[in-house]
Amino acid sequence: MLKNDRPISPSQARQYSPLTLAYLGDGVYELLVRETLVLQENRPNGQLHREALNFVSAAAQSDGLEEIFPLLTEDELAIFKRGRNSDAVGHRNSDVIQYKRATGLETLFGYLYLIGATDRLEELFQALYQALRK
Numbered sequence: 001m002l003k004n005d006r007p008i009s010p011s012q013a014r015q016y017s018p019l020t021l022a023y024l025g026d027g028v029y030e031l032l033v034r035e036t037l038v039l040q041e042n043r044p045n046g047q048l049h050r051e052a053l054n055f056v057s058a059a060a061q062s063d064g065l066e067e068i069f070p071l072l073t074e075d076e077l078a079i080f081k082r083g084r085n086s087d088a089v090g091h092r093n094s095d096v097i098q099y100k101r102a103t104g105l106e107t108l109f110g111y112l113y114l115i116g117a118t119d120r121l122e123e124l125f126q127a128l129y130q131a132l133r134k
Contacts, residue, residue, distance in 0.1 A: 001035060002028065007116025010075070016114070018086040018107045021079075025110030030056055032125045055132050058102035065101055067131035068124050076108055083107025 013021070033055045037048050054060060072080065084104030105128075112121040 002032065002113065002118045002121060004113055004116045004118060008114055010111075010115050013111050013114040014079075016110075018079075018083040019103070021108075021110035021114070022083050022086070022103050022106040023110065024113060025083075025106035025108065028109045028113045028121070029061075029106060029125070032122075033129070036125075036129060055129065058099045060132055061102035061105050061128075062098040064128040064131045065105060068127050071124060071127060072108075076112075079111045080104040080108045 030052075033052050034048070037043075037051055043051075055064075069077075081104065083106065084100045086100075086103060086107070108124075109121060112118070112124075
């Protein structure tokens, strides 16, 4: 349900730093989580927030990655690795490996959004979301 009306080319998107892509991807990912939760059932916002925490933490994102790795193209895997290998600094609620993997995922989501590959973004998000619901 996301749509980017101003996509840029993949080569232009690759010019952005991985952390800039991750910055955008973090917002895209969170919006997808919130949209999915809201569309499931009309619930109080406190309940929605608590449920969202199961999906937006670095630990959760890192755990769900195993499900989508086999789905990634060579290009997508390269974008993920750029983000994972960036100079991202760990967060107090996750270990460094989880944080770097989550940064890689957010980098990929930011990249896909920028190039207008929102159908692909939704496909990967749904696979990740289903894995984390188990």
